[in-house]
Amino acid sequence: MERSRTADPRTDAQLVSAVADQDREALRILYERHATWLALRLRRRCADPGMVAEVVQDTFVAVWKSAAKYRGDGEAAAWIWGIGIRRLVGHLRKRVPEPVPDGYGAVTTQQSAEDQVLLGVEHGELSGALNSLSPELRAVVQATVLDGLTTREAGRLLGIPAGTVKTRMMRARIELRGALA
Amino acid sequence: MNPWHADTALLDRYAHGSTDLASAASIEEHLLSCAECRERLANTADIDHVLPVGLIDAMWNEIADVVDRPHETLVERILHRVGVSESAARIVSATPALRLAWIGAVAIAAAFAVWAAYGSTHDPIVFLWFAPVVPLAGVATAFGPSIDPLHEVALAAPLPATRILALRTSAVGVTAGLILIPASLALPGFAAAWIMPALAVCALALALGTTMEAARAALVAGGLWVLAVPSWIWFSTAEPRRLAAQLALFGPTGQIFWVALTAIALSVVYLRREQFDFLAHQPGAAS
Numbered sequence: 527m528e529r530s531r532t533a534d535p536r537t538d539a540q541l542v543s544a545v546a547d548q549d550r551e552a553l554r555i556l557y558e559r560h561a562t563w564l565a566l567r568l569r570r571r572c573a574d575p576g577m578v579a580e581v582v583q584d585t586f587v588a589v590w591k592s593a594a595k596y597r598g599d600g601e602a603a604a605w606i607w608g609i610g611i612r613r614l615v616g617h618l619r620k621r622v623p624e625p626v627p628d629g630y631g632a633v634t635t636q637q638s639a640e641d642q643v644l645l646g647v648e649h650g651e652l653s654g655a656l657n658s659l660s661p662e663l664r665a666v667v668q669a670t671v672l673d674g675l676t677t678r679e680a681g682r683l684l685g686i687p688a689g690t691v692k693t694r695m696m697r698a699r700i701e702l703r704g705a706l707a
Numbered sequence: 708m709n710p711w712h713a714d715t716a717l718l719d720r721y722a723h724g725s726t727d728l729a730s731a732a733s734i735e736e737h738l739l740s741c742a743e744c745r746e747r748l749a750n751t752a753d754i755d756h757v758l759p760v761g762l763i764d765a766m767w768n769e770i771a772d773v774v775d776r777p778h779e780t781l782v783e784r785i786l787h788r789v790g791v792s793e794s795a796a797r798i799v800s801a802t803p804a805l806r807l808a809w810i811g812a813v814a815i816a817a818a819f820a821v822w823a824a825y826g827s828t829h830d831p832i833v834f835l836w837f838a839p840v841v842p843l844a845g846v847a848t849a850f851g852p853s854i855d856p857l858h859e860v861a862l863a864a865p866l867p868a869t870r871i872l873a874l875r876t877s878a879v880g881v882t883a884g885l886i887l888i889p890a891s892l893a894l895p896g897f898a899a900a901w902i903m904p905a906l907a908v909c910a911l912a913l914a915l916g917t918t919m920e921a922a923r924a925a926l927v928a929g930g931l932w933v934l935a936v937p938s939w940i941w942f943s944t945a946e947p948r949r950l951a952a953q954l955a956l957f958g959p960t961g962q963i964f965w966v967a968l969t970a971i972a973l974s975v976v977y978l979r980r981e982q983f984d985f986l987a988h989q990p991g992a993a994s
Binding site for chain 2: 538550553554557558559560561562563565566567569570575579582583586587590601603604607652653654656657659664667668672
């Protein structure tokens with residue numbers, strides 16, 4: 527992929543509004559700026575590379591179709607991620623649940639208060655506490671707190687019932703509180 | 708802009724999935740707002756281990772394919788929504804009898820028939836006589852080299868010819884119904900009595916279509932129908948003859964006859980269904 531395209535002077539937000547006006551070249555530039563990190567980030571949440579590729583494709587087709595819905599408040603990258611993670615959940619729903627990859631250990635979206643607390647502390651007690659959670663609890667924390675998914679979406683992503691997401695989240699809170707006390 | 712940037716080693720580890728939850732979360736949050744780190748991540752050394760070589764370009768080709776595809780027509784979108792496959796939807800929507808001009812002509816003709824039934828004679832026989840011709844004309848153009856501009860394409864479609872014929876005739880039937888049923892509601896009494904004869908005549912055309920080209924088959928079936936009504940009136944012995952003919956053709960006995968004819972014709976279609984593929988591939992023999 528040539529670097530020249532990513533050097534386009536337009537910002538992501540400008541590109542998205544150009545895409546809303548059916549500017550195909552703008553979509554191409556957006557794709558080149560965002561496809562790789564999106565694929566990598568999705569890859570950490572889905573063990574099947576074929577499905578990741580499908581989700582990335584779907585995401586940019588959705589960007590093409592619904593660019594007009596982007597209101598321009600906030601990062602275009604966050605908007606794209608929001609589409610991507612929900613597409614992934616949608617794809618997983620069509621399939622028999624598969625075990626979550628070990629790599630499912632990290633991420634994020636909206637700047638919720640919880641996020642900021644989590645992310646403000648990069649090294650220290652919190653990161654130690656997070657990393658010491660069991661893989662099951664960590665996956666739930668990542669899906670709900672960091673990926674900003676609802677309990678139901680998180681359940682679909684992880685292939686567990688929504689009720690289980692809730693109880694695991696509760697247990698994770700208790701553990702974190704204990705570790706940070 | 709951003710005072711903090713992820714260092715290359717960290718991005719590397721992130722790309723390979725070997726960061727722990729806390730630092731991966733930091734990186735991901737940072738990537739959302741930092742174009743510079745996004746680009747550096749994309750250029751991370753040996754990213755090929757994680758994303759296959761050429762994947763990014765291959766995915767773009769798929770996206771471009773969808774983006775560049777012509778818009779689906781309204782008919783296609785509706786068919787798609789109800790579960791018809793993409794190729795089948797295209798073939799149905801390209802049915803000659805579903806073009807706006809055709810539908811418009813039929814609507815005008817239907818209005819005329821309603822007017823004729825009301826204005827001059829006050830009995831619906833003119834409309835009942837005319838109505839079955841509408842779906843029949845649609846069936847005539849549903850399949851066959853002489854009328855369908857998409858005939859060659861339809862043959863190349865991954866569907867058996869019978870399936871295409873069935874799809875298109877049902878599409879024609881539905882549109883004809885949409886036009887004619889409201890029209891027949893405007894008429895007194897017998898108004899819906901045309902439906903069974905219409906089905907019978909269409910089924911007859913399809914049955915004949917197993918031995919001759921679709922347009923010709925429809926012409927024969929339609930001709931029989933068009934002649935049947937006036938000649939019945941002509942040869943009726945009871946008085947008044949028009950009413951007697953109406954009762955005979957559209958009354959209870961008549962309806963039973965049409966049901967029987969439909970059943971017979973459809974069984975012929977079913978038994979000889981392979982003929983459609985055969986005829987379709989021999990346009991010379993059919994014309």
